[in-house]
Amino acid sequence: MRTPLIVGNWKMNKTASEGRAFVRDFQQLVEPSTDVEVVLAPPFTALESVRSSLGATSRIMLGAQNLHWEQQGAFTGEISGSMLLDLGCRYVIVGHSERRTLFWERNEDVQKKVRAALACGLRPILCVGESLTERETGQTERIIDEQLSAGLDQLTDANLKTVTIAYEPVWAIGTGRAATTVQAGDVHRSIRAFVANRWKDAAAATMRILYGGSVTAQNAASFLESPDIDGALVGGACLNPDSFAKIIAAANRNPHS
Numbered sequence: 607m608r609t610p611l612i613v614g615n616w617k618m619n620k621t622a623s624e625g626r627a628f629v630r631d632f633q634q635l636v637e638p639s640t641d642v643e644v645v646l647a648p649p650f651t652a653l654e655s656v657r658s659s660l661g662a663t664s665r666i667m668l669g670a671q672n673l674h675w676e677q678q679g680a681f682t683g684e685i686s687g688s689m690l691l692d693l694g695c696r697y698v699i700v701g702h703s704e705r706r707t708l709f710w711e712r713n714e715d716v717q718k719k720v721r722a723a724l725a726c727g728l729r730p731i732l733c734v735g736e737s738l739t740e741r742e743t744g745q746t747e748r749i750i751d752e753q754l755s756a757g758l759d760q761l762t763d764a765n766l767k768t769v770t771i772a773y774e775p776v777w778a779i780g781t782g783r784a785a786t787t788v789q790a791g792d793v794h795r796s797i798r799a800f801v802a803n804r805w806k807d808a809a810a811a812t813m814r815i816l817y818g819g820s821v822t823a824q825n826a827a828s829f830l831e832s833p834d835i836d837g838a839l840v841g842g843a844c845l846n847p848d849s850f851a852k853i854i855a856a857a858n859r860n861p862h863s
């Protein structure tokens with residue numbers, strides 16, 4: 607049984623006070639049941655206000671969008687996993703394509719970040735995905751295999767159990783051009799097969815694989831109906847409490863077994 611996971615990646619949006627206002631509205635619309643996990647991933651500067659607005663008893667969890675691989679030290683401008691954990695984060699997004707393309711993160715960096723997250727008890731959400739050129743030149747599988755190989759390298763079974771993969775085709779992010787459910791379903795299946803071959807069937811069976819890229823309140827249900835799509839990593843549509851709540855409702859109606 608894989609519990610659906612819906613993650614809202616706020617990217618560089620919302621101040622701390624806007625985060626507070628979001629939570630106030632959002633909590634009136636949704637308090638997740640045990641059938642779906644919900645994570646809000648605001649910018650670092652809004653983590654504390656979102657955490658305190660959610661309150662200690664909320665089932666809605668907190669995630670961060672990035673971390674540095676060292677625990678502490680002379681790394682001006684960086685944030686470590688233990689700092690995030692201390693602020694109440696449970697999840698951290700690693701290797702988002704915006705970090706890979708705009709901030710030059712390489713597979714080696716992503717690997718160090720996954721390990722650092724696991725070492726301090728955060729659950730990494732490892733993002734993988736191909737660019738449009740890579741898709742059009744038939745390289746999707748190779749690119750994703752390379753990203754998975756690096757990100758998951760040498761993880762123990764226990765660690766693998768706490769990793770989530772997010773398949774985010776770069777060409778679908780923020781473009782309004784989502785992958786079709788068939789395209790996403792195919793890649794999700796091949797990610798699961800890759801994990802099963804390389805690691806263990808058991809790890810592949812329990813690993814959650816999310817789809818991300820122009821997910822909306824309108825198209826979420828069609829993704830979540832697919833047996834290999836265990837949730838969504840949502841950008842634009844998570845910034846509005848209404849549309850994000852509708853995506854969560856779609857996950858609630860589509861439990862996977």
Ligand SMILES: O=C(CO)COP(=O)(O)O
Pocket residue numbers: 615702774778779780781782818819820821839840841842843
């Ligand atoms: O990058 C994304 C989530 O991490 C997806 O963004 P959009 O939902 O805005 O396409």
